Amino acid sequence: HVQLVESGGGSVQAGGSLRLSCKASESRFTFYCAGWFRQAPGKEREGVAAAATEDRNTFYADSVKGRFTISVDNAANMLYLEMNTLKPEDTAMYYCATGRPPVCPTLRSAQFNYWGQGTQVTVS
Numbered sequence: 331h332v333q334l335v336e337s338g339g340g341s342v343q344a345g346g347s348l349r350l351s352c353k354a355s356e357s358r359f360t361f362y363c364a365g366w367f368r369q370a371p372g373k374e375r376e377g378v379a380a381a382a383t384e385d386r387n388t389f390y391a392d393s394v395k396g397r398f399t400i401s402v403d404n405a406a407n408m409l410y411l412e413m414n415t416l417k418p419e420d421t422a423m424y425y426c427a428t429g430r431p432p433v434c435p436t437l438r439s440a441q442f443n444y445w446g447q448g449t450q451v452t453v454s
Contacts, residue, residue: 332356332444334409334426338415346416346453352409352426352446361402363434365442366411368422378424378439379411389435394420395440416453423448 333355334441342390343346350366365380369452399412408444425448431441 332359332428334428334444336424336426336446336449339405339424339451341454342416344417344453346417347412347414348451349401350411350413350424350426350449350451351422352411354407354409354428357407359407360404361407361409361428362430363436363442364400364402364409364426364428365423365435365439366398366400366409366426367437367439368420368424370422371379371397373422375425375439377439380435381392381409382434387435389437391437413414416451420452421453 334352338350338365341352357406365377367375368378369375378442379398381400383402397415401410427442
């Protein structure tokens with residue numbers, strides 16, 4: 331099955347920006363429904379952003395709306411999360427995910443079949 335590998339995490343000061351990337355291992359893989367999730371220490375995993383590639387609909391958690399942008403490049407087997415105006419509360423391990431849930435976009439993590447290993451984002 332497909333493997334997802336995230337990159338682009340790091341440490342940044344509040345107000346800064348980062349761009350997370352997620353690459354699918356299969357050369358002809360299609361992100362039909364894709365999402366980004368995050369989990370901070372001691373907290374539950376939460377959905378951040380999701381995208382449906384067929385109709386290009388996107389959905390964002392209220393906490394990141396207007397600051398984060400999800401995008402998909404199926405020709406390159408890539409999923410991205412552009413994060414601007416970062417806040418300390420954005421600090422977490424970020425995971426990309428994909429699947430074919432019955433409703434997309436969705437931030438319901440149980441609807442996604444494939445997950446990456448995560449990339450750490452730290453905002454100070």
